Amino acid sequence: MNKFLSLICFLGIFGVLSAQVTMVERAALQAFYTATNGDTWTSQTDADPGNDWDFTGPVTSDWYGLTIAGGNVIFMDMNPTNLANSGNIQSGSIPDELADLEFLIILDLSASGLTGPLPVSITTMPSLISLNVLYNDLTGTIPIEITDMTQLTELYLGNNNFTGTIYPEYGDLVNLQYLNLSENNLTGTIPASLGNLTALRSLRIGNNALTGNLPVSLRNLTNLTELSIQATYIDGNLPDEYSELTNLRILDLSSYSNTIDGGLTGSIPVSYGNLVNLTTLDLWGNALTGTLPGSLSNLVNMEYFSVANNLISGTLPDSYSS
Template structure:
């Protein structure tokens, strides 16, 4: 609920050590996240999305060993992917539309093993997409659009059997070569996939799409490939021209 609360997060909150849920979303809070948040060792939900929180994420967050839902989206947070978040019990991680930067660790998937919903879009992440997300066995949503990611789209996404949404558009993925579409063949294993969006990248060299695209999930309701091939070629690939 929007209450238009202003000012900074009150330091007195640090004494409420038995809190299980804390939500300050959609207000006008400013300042930094308090290191005293680490005192809430019973906390399972922390939501401060849609405020004006700035700075980095304090290392004390690592003490929140019971937390399953962390929502920090739409603030002014700025740092590399917070090491304090690794190895928590998070199922839902949302840090979208901030100013996080730098590359994700190659072993990223091993460090957030319980995650089901991963929202990293609208930041300044660079480098390649880690090839370890398949180690996150329950992963359902991956949103990494509007970053500065490069390299290929990992074929290992095809091992994420519960994947329902994969949004990677508006990055710099691919090399304008025909091999850029190889990941589509592996995604045919993701039978629950409903949304796939990879437009506005550097995918494809103007050749045909792999015929395996016709074998994508029957549950797919949104497919956005961008200017990777002609409409005629696309329809022929699907066998409907």
């Protein structure tokens, strides 16, 4: 959330002078508190009452996770420490009423022990630019209506139990900078339309039962610093065109499949030596053949490199000593 710090500072000051939230927003917060067993939140049961959600008084930015400005809730970050295993909330579900926070810009419900579906109503929030529900136990299909939220810059839906496919309509979210659908139960192929998301800096869709080939269209994502499509059943060749992604620092295409079940085939393109900003190149567990290209010695920033469990032959090029 660092990129929002300036906005937070400005709106935090503005919020001190702002009016009380509307009855509609207050009711939405009450519904959320009830649906997530608010009495059990860490912030409600600790020794500090200063950040409690106390519905006997006004809603303020002192309430845990909230920022108020102009009489509206604009930020709700229920996991400000970004813990993956335990946030402030331990259980519950996402109520439809949360969508009544129509001025909400950031919604972070990560690591909150949430179950049930992601409500379709969330997709109607007109001001939301960042949605984070990582590390929960949400189920069902991801509402396709989420692809209508063209204002989104961050969409974190990973580490849940979502089913279904990666919709081609995700390609309409052209303002996205971060997309994480990893570690769910998604199936099907990677739609070529993801190549439309040219503002993306990070694309994480691995640890799903995806099949088919790696779409060449991802060559268009030249702002990417991370491309992680690991632990899938994808096969076919490594696209030579990915060598155009010269801002990449992490390229993880390791596989579930290995040499028995399939995985990526063919050789490692010589052109991958152009990816000079790589710190991680993980191709573990595929069915790659041929020899290691000497051009990879250009990757002098490399910190982690794995081609184990493939069918690569030959010797380690002398140039790798650099």
